[in-house]
Amino acid sequence: MTSVPRGGQVPVVVVAGFLGSGKTTLLNHLLRTASGSRIGVLVNDFGAINIDAMLIAGQADGAVSLSNGCMCCSVDADGVEGALTRLLRPSARIDAIIIEASGIAEPRALIRMITGFADPRLRYGGLLYVVDAADVHALRTRHPEVDSHIEIADLVVINKSDLVDARELGRIREAVAQLNDTAPTVATTDAVIDAELLFDARRRAPDARPRSGQLTFDELLVDADGGHDDCDGQIDCDGQDDCDAHGHLHDSYESVEFVSEAPMNPRRLAGFLERPPAGCYRIKGVVAFDVPAHRQKFVVHAVGGFVRAERRSWSGEPRRSSIVVIGAGLVADEVRARLAAAVDDGTHDEHGILSITRYLVTAP
Numbered sequence: 001m002t003s004v005p006r007g008g009q010v011p012v013v014v015v016a017g018f019l020g021s022g023k024t025t026l027l028n029h030l031l032r033t034a035s036g037s038r039i040g041v042l043v044n045d046f047g048a049i050n051i052d053a054m055l056i057a058g059q060a061d062g063a064v065s066l067s068n069g070c071m072c073c074s075v076d077a078d079g080v081e082g083a084l085t086r087l088l089r090p091s092a093r094i095d096a097i098i099i100e101a102s103g104i105a106e107p108r109a110l111i112r113m114i115t116g117f118a119d120p121r122l123r124y125g126g127l128l129y130v131v132d133a134a135d136v137h138a139l140r141t142r143h144p145e146v147d148s149h150i151e152i153a154d155l156v157v158i159n160k161s162d163l164v165d166a167r168e169l170g171r172i173r174e175a176v177a178q179l180n181d182t183a184p185t186v187a188t189t190d191a192v193i194d195a196e197l198l199f200d201a202r203r204r205a206p207d208a209r210p211r212s213g214q215l216t217f218d219e220l221l222v223d224a225d226g227g228h229d230d231c232d233g234q235i236d237c238d239g240q241d242d243c244d245a246h247g248h249l250h251d252s253y254e255s256v257e258f259v260s261e262a263p264m265n266p267r268r269l270a271g272f273l274e275r276p277p278a279g280c281y282r283i284k285g286v287v288a289f290d291v292p293a294h295r296q297k298f299v300v301h302a303v304g305g306f307v308r309a310e311r312r313s314w315s316g317e318p319r320r321s322s323i324v325v326i327g328a329g330l331v332a333d334e335v336r337a338r339l340a341a342a343v344d345d346g347t348h349d350e351h352g353i354l355s356i357t358r359y360l361v362t363a364p
């Protein structure tokens with residue numbers, strides 16, 4: 001990827017990759033490790049509930065989240081432009097901006113949107129494309145358009161390399177190189193990459209005022225009139241030049257959201273994650289259980305056949321479960337009915353929590 005020129009333009013790096021490949025994990029890693037740099041983050045999630053923004057380190061610290069469907073296709077690019085403009089104001093003193101595209105965004109349209117902004121303080125910083133090592137071959141068969149995304153990447157991160165052996169990793173590298181022989185590839189577990197690959201983290205002038213890490217949400221919104229976009233969870237696409245979207249991945253994907261104020265039953269929720277409804281590819285959510293010693297916030301993920309859970313603390317937000325199910329051909333009523341059946345009805349189940357805790361990973 002390119003480094004920041006002395007002129008001081010802020011690079012805008014797009015992080016894209018299919019559903020569940022590890023984009024949020026990567027972003028979180030960068031936010032945790034690039035402590036010397038101030039990174040502005042735009043998160044674009046698919047669906048009305050922005051789970052990704054909830055999962056960004058520090059509870060959306062420094063994140064402007066745009067839950068208006070697929071960013072590349074929002075008719076009104078002002079939402080993105082406005083957010084970028086806020087991040088670019090001098091008082092924000094941002095070193096780099098990362099846009100996490102939704103898992104079914106069309107990177108080309110996003111890149112055109114960024115390069116189309118006539119703001120001299122901004123420069124396109126490249127496309128980082130994340131692939132899931134365990135799924136990339138099947139994904140390319142299912143969605144051949146992924147090849148064209150890899151072709152235009154400036155850096156390809158082959159994530160989840162822990163799930164494949166060295167020979168398979170070699171095959172994936174070869175396949176990526178056949179599509180794109182100029183972009184470097186990095187094989188990672190838990191998307192651990194060096195921030196220097198994305199932008200020059202040493203850019204700050206020696207006499208610059210000390211900075212206190214990431215911007216807070218409030219700092220970002222300080223001069224935001226209207227702030228976040230009016231979002232209705234719809235994907236708006238009018239087929240403009242910047243949005244020759246027909247044939248985009250999101251055409252065939254939809255999401256179903258489920259929110260419960262009552263806690264979930266761990267065993268039944270685990271059953272849902274392990275045997276997802278027909279057409280489901282991806283499930284993610286934050287979940288509350290009413291189980292002694294397990295009343296923390298559980299973050300649950302299912303991608304393909306893989307389930308993962310993390311335990312975090314609630315940081316002031318309501319103890320509520322929010323789950324997003326993404327797939328093709330989902331029957332929304334059935335999905336919601338199955339999740340409703342996984343709400344805790346008070347049935348005693350002494351060891352039920354084990355069906356979730358067995359999937360716990362230590363947050364990287």
Ligand SMILES: Nc1nc2c(ncn2[C@@H]2O[C@H](COP(=O)(O)OP(=O)(O)OP(=O)(O)O)[C@@H](O)[C@H]2O)c(=O)[nH]1
Pocket residue numbers: 017018019020021022023024025026052102103104159160161162163188189190191282284300301302303307308309
């Ligand atoms: N085994 C394994 N799991 C990983 C790795 N990186 C991420 N994951 C898990 O994969 C799941 C999806 O990761 P995310 O970072 O949320 O993926 P994403 O690309 O942001 O997903 P979408 O927002 O749905 O597109 C989570 O359960 C992660 O913990 C890895 O290197 N190995």
